[in-house]
Amino acid sequence: MSGHSNWPEWIYVAVVIALMAWVGAEAWEAERLIEHVPADAEVIKVTGQQWFWTFEHEDGTKEIGELHVEVGKAYKFEIMSKDVIHSFNIHDYVVLLDAVPGRVNVVWFAPDAVGEHDIQCREYCGLIHYNMRGTLYVEEPST
Amino acid sequence: MVLELAKPRPIWQIMFSTHHTDIGLLYLISSLAFLFLGGSLALAIRIELFLPNVEGAGQIIADSMTFNRIFTVHGTTLIFLFIIPFASAVGNYFVPIMVRYKDMAYPKLNAIAFWMIPPAAALVWLGFADFTWYAQPPYSIISAPGPAADMWIFGLKILGVSSVLGAINFVVTILKCKHPDMSIGQVPLLAWSFLATSVIIIVAIPTFAAALLMLLTDRLGISGFFNPAMGGDPIAYSHLFWFTFHPEVYVLVIPAIGMMYEIIPRFSRKPIYSYNSGVFAFVMLSLVAFSSWAHHMFATGMSFTEKTVFMVGTLAAVPASAMHVFNFIATMWNGRIKFATPMMWAVGGIALFFAAGAGGVVNSAMPLDFSTHDSYWVVGHFHLFVMGTIAFGSIGYLYYMFPYVTGRMYNETAGKIHFFLSFVGTILVFFTQHVLGLYGMPRRVYDYPPIPEWIAMNQIASVGAMIIGISMAIFLVNMIYSSAKGKLADIHDPFGLGGKYYYPFEAKNPHH
Numbered sequence: 001m002s003g004h005s006n007w008p009e010w011i012y013v014a015v016v017i018a019l020m021a022w023v024g025a026e027a028w029e030a031e032r033l034i035e036h037v038p039a040d041a042e043v044i045k046v047t048g049q050q051w052f053w054t055f056e057h058e059d060g061t062k063e064i065g066e067l068h069v070e071v072g073k074a075y076k077f078e079i080m081s082k083d084v085i086h087s088f089n090i091h092d093y094v095v096l097l098d099a100v101p102g103r104v105n106v107v108w109f110a111p112d113a114v115g116e117h118d119i120q121c122r123e124y125c126g127l128i129h130y131n132m133r134g135t136l137y138v139e140e141p142s143t
Numbered sequence: 144m145v146l147e148l149a150k151p152r153p154i155w156q157i158m159f160s161t162h163h164t165d166i167g168l169l170y171l172i173s174s175l176a177f178l179f180l181g182g183s184l185a186l187a188i189r190i191e192l193f194l195p196n197v198e199g200a201g202q203i204i205a206d207s208m209t210f211n212r213i214f215t216v217h218g219t220t221l222i223f224l225f226i227i228p229f230a231s232a233v234g235n236y237f238v239p240i241m242v243r244y245k246d247m248a249y250p251k252l253n254a255i256a257f258w259m260i261p262p263a264a265a266l267v268w269l270g271f272a273d274f275t276w277y278a279q280p281p282y283s284i285i286s287a288p289g290p291a292a293d294m295w296i297f298g299l300k301i302l303g304v305s306s307v308l309g310a311i312n313f314v315v316t317i318l319k320c321k322h323p324d325m326s327i328g329q330v331p332l333l334a335w336s337f338l339a340t341s342v343i344i345i346v347a348i349p350t351f352a353a354a355l356l357m358l359l360t361d362r363l364g365i366s367g368f369f370n371p372a373m374g375g376d377p378i379a380y381s382h383l384f385w386f387t388f389h390p391e392v393y394v395l396v397i398p399a400i401g402m403m404y405e406i407i408p409r410f411s412r413k414p415i416y417s418y419n420s421g422v423f424a425f426v427m428l429s430l431v432a433f434s435s436w437a438h439h440m441f442a443t444g445m446s447f448t449e450k451t452v453f454m455v456g457t458l459a460a461v462p463a464s465a466m467h468v469f470n471f472i473a474t475m476w477n478g479r480i481k482f483a484t485p486m487m488w489a490v491g492g493i494a495l496f497f498a499a500g501a502g503g504v505v506n507s508a509m510p511l512d513f514s515t516h517d518s519y520w521v522v523g524h525f526h527l528f529v530m531g532t533i534a535f536g537s538i539g540y541l542y543y544m545f546p547y548v549t550g551r552m553y554n555e556t557a558g559k560i561h562f563f564l565s566f567v568g569t570i571l572v573f574f575t576q577h578v579l580g581l582y583g584m585p586r587r588v589y590d591y592p593p594i595p596e597w598i599a600m601n602q603i604a605s606v607g608a609m610i611i612g613i614s615m616a617i618f619l620v621n622m623i624y625s626s627a628k629g630k631l632a633d634i635h636d637p638f639g640l641g642g643k644y645y646y647p648f649e650a651k652n653p654h655h
């Protein structure tokens with residue numbers, strides 16, 4: 001190329017490609033494991049609407065803006081929306097999935113320690129998007 | 144080159160001209176005006192977020208609706224009314240000269256493309272919509288207040304047509320009007336960057352144009368393409384939108400890279416390390432630009448396979464971007480570098496380009512994206528590109544073309560101070576925003592809970608923004624003062640580089 005040999009650039013490009021292949025492979029493997037929902041996960045129905053979250057447990061109990069779960073159990077969120085797109089987010093547990101009207105999106109998590117965590121909306125949804133917040137309470141098993 | 148300001152002409156002569164440097168001047172001045180207008184909105188956002196509004200304290204924007212309108216118009220303005228028109232300014236000035244033709248291929252069309260911008264800008268600014276720069280349905284259909292939303296839709300429609308007209312003009316000028324003695328392999332890299340960009344625009348924009356029309360009829364209640372209440376699918380809009388706008392990010396960045404290809408070799412006083420690799424990387428980028436759009440949609444509930452495909456498509460764009468960085472560094476290697484203002488901006492821009500790209504890889508790796516998506520990380524990510532890379536390349540190029548446009552020199556010390564403050568400010572704002580995103584702060588929020596880490600990082604970012612604001616004030620004064628009173632430039636070698644490295648495109652295009 002333009003009179004001089006260009007092998008340093010080819011080596012460099014090869015290194016970049018190798019790096020990207022490595023990142024891609026790791027990400028693929030991690031995502032594959034993460035998406036595998038445990039069979040015994042308890043279902044929690046999550047509904048987003050302007051501008052609060054509603055949770056419905058398997059036994060029919062409902063909570064608004066607060067979610068109580070037990071440590072050590074696996075939970076499967078079925079996320080939907082009543083109006084516009086929201087995004088259900090428990091950042092501390094890297095739970096993030098959009099609530100899209102007309103669809104049910106599924107993500108799961110298993111809290112591993114007792115504590116309180118923020119729940120928030122991560123997709124712009126209008127006037128009070130900034131305060132579409134809630135709290136997750138991870139508690140000791142009741143029995 | 145043409146001295147625009149050295150021979151004063153009545154303003155209407157410039158406004159009604161179809162000559163490429165006059166159109167270039169119009170693009171230049173309007174894009175800079177929007178840089179300052181859009182930038183002021185950013186300062187308002189940063190001041191508002193300096194403190195959380197505990198009991199009403201620290202509040203300069205009255206309510207969240209106003210705040211939402213401000214960030215929407217901020218983004219729309221800087222992307223569509225600063226970055227793209229600025230590139231058109233440079234393209235209009237330089238592409239015809241670089242391909243040794245007397246003007247753009249279609250001068251009248253060129254003027255029309257420019258004059259579509261003011262009415263579009265008026266629609267965006269007078270409407271002041273609130274639905275963010277991607278107007279996501281169903282919010283934009285059922286919830287966003289009109290007439291602002293409708294005005295935004297019309298404004299963007301006009302801007303899209305303007306871009307396509309400009310792109311057609313560049314393609315024809317470069318491919319059909321270049322001097323017969325010149326092969327395509329001799330066209331300078333800056334002109335190549337416009338060719339690549341224009342092809343992307345022509346392929347990508349029509350999709351968004353269709354989506355905008357569907358959005359409008361949905362808002363009018365005539366159709367329900369994206370409205371689930373009428374059987375439509377909002378995610379279909381996301382696909383159409385990002386099919387246009389992921390490639391569009393390359394439309395923004397490629398001309399800036401082209402500008403760096405003009406600056407880096409001259410100020411290193413060496414030929415470009417590899418012209419062919421530059422061309423190859425531009426062509427590669429315009430192809431892979433179309434393979435990754437749905438990386439913006441990992442959290443919409445896509446299947447594992449879809450996510451994998453778009454992750455791979457995204458990572459595939461990295462080697463081509465990395466080739467440019469290599470080319471720049473290899474060109475500077477062992478060069479007799481002169482760190483005049485344009486060079487400082489270009490080198491700073493390359494450094495930030497590298498940092499921004501590294502962050503982009505994190506977004507693409509799907510499990511990591513669930514930490515970063517729609518958090519301040521993403522705001523930091525793309526601002527390192529749009530501000531750190533694209534605005535840096537553009538501003539560097541503005542200093543570089545300044546003597547040709549005005550016949551005068553800008554103040555070098557002020558130019559360097561401008562660079563230094565902007566560089567520090569950019570790092571303070573946008574590196575910090577990456578970290579803030581990792582701490583979980585969502586983007587597009589008017590207010591936030593008083594979490595100590597969030598407060599600290601918002602404050603660092605706001606201070607950084609003020610520093611950039613100060614540097615831009617220095618810039619404005621320098622440009623205005625120097626274009627009237629700056630010392631006369633030596634047009635054959637304004638930067639004192641030694642003529643051999645200086646401008647190879649001596650030809651002037653007389654007004655005709």
Ligand code: HEM
Pocket residue numbers: 392393395396438439457458460461464500503504506507512515516517521524525528529
């Ligand atoms: C070349 C210049 C680039 C520009 C101008 C750019 C611009 C942008 C913009 C504007 C967004 C956010 C849009 C929004 O949500 O409002 C974005 C997001 C993203 N970018 Fe880039 N980008 C560039 C390069 C890259 C590169 C090289 C990569 C990957 C290697 C990348 C990966 C991503 C990903 C995955 C997202 C989505 C993040 C999310 O929403 O979670 N970008 N980029």
Ligand SMILES: [Cu+2]
Pocket residue numbers: 085086087121122123124125126129130132
């Ligand atoms: Cu929201």
Ligand SMILES: [Cu+2]
Pocket residue numbers: 388389392435436438439
């Ligand atoms: Cu993208």
